[in-house]
Amino acid sequence: MSSQKVAVKSKPNNLIAGATGDWEVIIGMEVHAQVASNAKLFSGASTAFGAEPNSHVSLVDAAMPGMLPVINKECVAQAIRTGLGIKAEINLKSVFDRKNYFYPDLPQGYQISQYKQPVVGEGEVEIDADGETLKIGIERLHLEQDAGKSLHDQHPDYSYVDLNRSGVALMEIVSKPDLRSSKQAQAYVTKLRTILRYLGTCDGDMEKGNLRADVNVSVRKPGDELGTRCEIKNVNSIRFIGQAIEVEARRQIDIIEDGGKIDQETRLFDSVKGETRSMRSKEEAHDYRYFPDPDLLPLELTQDYVDDLKSKLPELPDEKRARFIKSFGLSAYDADVLVAERSSADYFESVANGRDGKLAANWVINELFGRLNKEGKDIETCPVSAQQLGAIVDLIASNAISGKIAKDLFEIVWTEGGDPAEIVEKRGMKQVTDTGAIEKAVDAIIASNPDKVEQAKAKPSMLGWFVGQVMKATGGKANPAAVNDILKAKLGI
Structure with missing residues (x-):
């Protein structure tokens, strides 16, 4: 091994610079998504999260002699829905196989899975990453049982086994080795998670282990044959997926450039040590x-x-995104933000229907989402309903209130609730559009600031100072456009 390592930096074209030239990273993903179902794949035991250990275990899950599996029809339907959502071929005939291996939390000594004849065949997922739109091939989707969980921190001398997850239905979604960077891999899992959540086939909760990924990584010189791959098991966050790929690619490049070879193996990612x-x-x-x-x-x-x-x-993210751009005149970026979660997209659509789509998007993305993020809430726990925010947008569009007053109104609705129109009426928040009243305020400011008047005539950018003074004098209620027009006429700017 050489004593000196070369710093590895990602290049714009996704090649990685090494001591002996550029390298290409090849990534394939095996995403395990827990099927959204009240019962397990082959038994009626509950799939509820957080129960006491071994409280959701049927005789089938515990592999008691003579207990036979019975397929859960809803789990099959969920797999088919997912296959349709990723534009995949649905196989009208599929076979369940026994995958034999011994592990303490696998009571049968085998896992019921699918091998050569899965329920879902080839499909694709479209992603935006590294400045381009890419189609990532799906090799297959198959149904299988989850295993139980070994607990190593319950006793100093023994490991315990919790079989609550044993038999829970999983969809294993296997991509083709089409990904070429950590950012692409993260975008792929993010998009796949969004599709699953839109379909309602998996809740995508990575903290609970309901969505996790095995990441296959290899490196090669551009144009060479595929290199030996290593599989990084059970990566449970999108951020860690990116980190694990970066670390593993660099490890493999260092080994090869030092004259070694890559052994095909399964590896774990240690997020604390970054290795x-x-x-x-x-x-x-x-x-x-x-x-x-x-x-x-x-x-x-x-x-x-x-x-x-x-x-x-349901309407899926790509179709919804295209419709939002066309129907509401949104930018691609704004549409992407709004369709990332189905609940957010539904909220926006309730606000935007029959209104200015761009104005509605601005308020949902900047004011609402900004406040939700600040307070650690989500759209489901939002104190401002779509109807209330829509009413605020109506008041802005009708010039009843200014943008500044709208922000004050939003704060009141967020903290106190109530009907926005009634709040504006009762608290005297309506925008002053009477040009006579505005002109009176302008005349008073001009009369009391003759030195500023001369400065403004020489330097028109001073107009902003006068606007601020008039807005202050009117309690922020004057129509800003009217204030500007009157000031320009009075000052001869």
Whole structure:
């Protein structure tokens, strides 16, 4: 190993500079999404989070002798909806297999999964990253059981096993190795999570482990054959996904440039130390001795059933984004912000319908989202309803209130509630549009500040000072446009 390392910096074209030239990072993702379902994949046990250990375990989950699995129809429907949402082929016939391996939290000694014949075939997810729009290929989506959880911090001498997650339905969504940077990988998982949440097929809660990713990373010189990949297991945040890829790519480049070779293995990402470390050598399919589960018949669907599910899908993020841009005249950036969460998009649409879309977007994104972020709230716990914010937008559009008064009004509605129009009326917050009243205030300011008048005539930028004084004199209620026009006429600017 050489004693000197070369600093590695990402280049604009996603190549990474090393001691021996540029390197390309190749990334594939295996995202495990917990199916939104009240019951497990092959039993009626509850999937509720946070229960006492081993309180949501059926005889099937515990692998008691003679207990047979029964497929949960809703879990299958959720997988199909997800497949349709990622524009994938739905396989009308699929097979459940036994994936054999021993681990203490896997009571059967095998996992029921799908191997050669999954329920969902090839699809794609469109992302915006690194300044371009990319289509990321999906290899497959298959259903499988989750395992239980080993607890190593309950006793100094023993490890305990909690089987509450055993048998919970997972969708494993496997991408093609189409990703070329950590930012692309983060954008991909973010977009996939958004699609799942729009569909209602997974809540995407990474803190609870309901969405987690295995990240496959390899490096190569541009144009060369694919390098040996390492799999980083169970990365549970989008930020950590980016960090893990950066760290692992640099580790592999250093090893190869020092004359070593990459061993195919499974690794863990340590976010505290900022490193990946070896977990075990990477298994191949034959190591698991897959074979069709003899307790489960092949899963056969009709095209009519698939078409019925498709007809009931909600509008998805890409379609909603395009409609917002076209119908409300929004910028691509504003549309992206608004459609990131279905609840936010629905809120905006309630505010914007029948109103100025750009004005509504400005208030939702800047004022509302800004305040929500500041106070750690989300759209579901927002104290200002879409109807209330829409009423504020109406008051601005009708020139009943100015932008400044609108912000004061928003604060009142946020903290006290109430009907915005009634608040404006009762508290005398209406904008002064009477030019006679404004002209009177302007004359008073001009008369008492003759020195400023001369300065303004020589330096027109001084006009702002006069505007401020008039607004102050009128309690911020004067129409700013009218104030400007009258001042310019009076000062001859």
